[in-house]
Amino acid sequence: MTAHVSPASTGAPDHAEPRWLDAGEQRAWRAWVYSAQLLTDRLDRELTHATGISHAYYEILVALSEEPERRMRMSELADRCLSSRSRLSHAVSRLEERGWVRRQVCPEDGRGQLAVLTDEGFAALEAAAPVHVESVRTHLFDQLSPAQVEAMRDFGEALLRHLDPTQIRGLD
Amino acid sequence: MTAHVSPASTGAPDHAEPRWLDAGEQRAWRAWVYSAQLLTDRLDRELTHATGISHAYYEILVALSEEPERRMRMSELADRCLSSRSRLSHAVSRLEERGWVRRQVCPEDGRGQLAVLTDEGFAALEAAAPVHVESVRTHLFDQLSPAQVEAMRDFGEALLRHLDPTQIRGLD
DNA sequence: GTAGCGTAGTTGAAGGCGCAACTATTCCGC
DNA sequence: GCGGAATAGTTGCGCCTTCAACTACGCTAC
Numbered sequence: 001m002t003a004h005v006s007p008a009s010t011g012a013p014d015h016a017e018p019r020w021l022d023a024g025e026q027r028a029w030r031a032w033v034y035s036a037q038l039l040t041d042r043l044d045r046e047l048t049h050a051t052g053i054s055h056a057y058y059e060i061l062v063a064l065s066e067e068p069e070r071r072m073r074m075s076e077l078a079d080r081c082l083s084s085r086s087r088l089s090h091a092v093s094r095l096e097e098r099g100w101v102r103r104q105v106c107p108e109d110g111r112g113q114l115a116v117l118t119d120e121g122f123a124a125l126e127a128a129a130p131v132h133v134e135s136v137r138t139h140l141f142d143q144l145s146p147a148q149v150e151a152m153r154d155f156g157e158a159l160l161r162h163l164d165p166t167q168i169r170g171l172d
Numbered sequence: 173m174t175a176h177v178s179p180a181s182t183g184a185p186d187h188a189e190p191r192w193l194d195a196g197e198q199r200a201w202r203a204w205v206y207s208a209q210l211l212t213d214r215l216d217r218e219l220t221h222a223t224g225i226s227h228a229y230y231e232i233l234v235a236l237s238e239e240p241e242r243r244m245r246m247s248e249l250a251d252r253c254l255s256s257r258s259r260l261s262h263a264v265s266r267l268e269e270r271g272w273v274r275r276q277v278c279p280e281d282g283r284g285q286l287a288v289l290t291d292e293g294f295a296a297l298e299a300a301a302p303v304h305v306e307s308v309r310t311h312l313f314d315q316l317s318p319a320q321v322e323a324m325r326d327f328g329e330a331l332l333r334h335l336d337p338t339q340i341r342g343l344d
Numbered sequence: 345g346t347a348g349c350g351t352a353g354t355t356g357a358a359g360g361c362g363c364a365a366c367t368a369t370t371c372c373g374c
Numbered sequence: 375g376c377g378g379a380a381t382a383g384t385t386g387c388g389c390c391t392t393c394a395a396c397t398a399c400g401c402t403a404c
Contacts, residue, residue: 018306027325034254035328035332037212038336056360082209086362086384090384090385110369129190133193140331141197143330148327152204155207155324156206157207160210161315163311164210228390247351257353258353263390265354266389282398285352
């Protein structure tokens with residue numbers, strides 16, 4: 001997967017010999033990729049089928065629901081949801097069609113837009129939340145020892161510090 | 173994220189009170205979701221931009237390259253790549269257009285198809301592999317202590333046992 | 345041998361997403 | 375206060391993925 005079309009050369013390197021993975025690393029890597037993909041797929045699928053809300057949309061609703069007035073600037077929301085501006089804009093348009101979010105020009109900045117969670121949107125979120133938490137319990141926490149949960153957190157936070165230091169806050 | 177539209181009730185449950193996450197679980201969960209998404213996005217992006225091969229396509233090429241004759245039944249390949257049949261079928265069509273894979277009817281079963289990696293496909297994979305392994309090193313292994321790598325493996329394998337026991341083999 | 349069922353794989357339509365181009369507004373220096 | 379650069383957000387297009395319908399072949403029983 002990361003070391004199969006491999007070495008054989010040890011002579012003059014083009015750009016330095018790639019740092020191939022050894023067997024142990026390979027195994028750890030595959031365990032990570034597979035489990036991450038299977039878990040995200042599973043959670044998304046269960047949520048979508050039970051509630052009609054994809055995980056991506058769910059996260060938007062959650063982010064808005066956590067704000068004081070249930071409203072948020074588009075770009076802040078995009079950052080919070082690890083989404084591109086474009087993607088968020090498309091998504092908010094769909095959520096508007098469902099009547100769960102509406103847009104509102106930002107008073108302080110005429111360029112800006114606020115996404116506002118409607119009561120219907122909040123209700124949809126309330127209905128979906130128990131389904132989601134149950135999936136997360138079943139497929140994640142119930143499968144791990146407390147020590148593994150702790151390891152997962154450390155590990156996740158280590159990656160986060162590298163990949164996006166700004167996201168470290170907000171881990172309530 | 174999983175416990176914000178929350179309790180307040182403790183009386184007669186509709187279907188039993190949801191098992192909300194406590195603060196520690198919440199934090200571990202968020203660290204996991206964010207890091208998993210950021211890492212997969214980053215790896216996919218770097219690979220795609222540097223080589224024109226998405227991570228999904230890369231995995232198909234890798235799977236084929238690991239087979240004795242660089243060929244594999246479509247459904248087996250789909251399982252190996254955690255892909256639906258449909259998705260794989262579409263993807264193989266695109267890879268055929270690039271001349272990296274070709275289809276071949278399966279001799280033993282007239283219903284079946286074999287996906288075969290061409291020499292051009294193998295060459296493309298050889299070119300992409302060093303880029304990919306470097307990304308994985310930089311964004312994953314370089315950020316973790318040996319103990320964390322081990323924890324990641326245990327943790328990933330625990331989830332795998334639950335989510336898809338058939339994938340446990342193949343972690344070379 | 346053929347009816348009926350199960351399996352393998354493909355296809356087309358619909359929706360999600362990234363990218364690049366675009367509009368609208370604000371900020372800054374003068 | 376005005377011109378140009380920077381910022382906020384949207385939009386259209388194309389690719390990817392899903393879902394459901396479909397074709398084609400194999401298997402079993404009668």
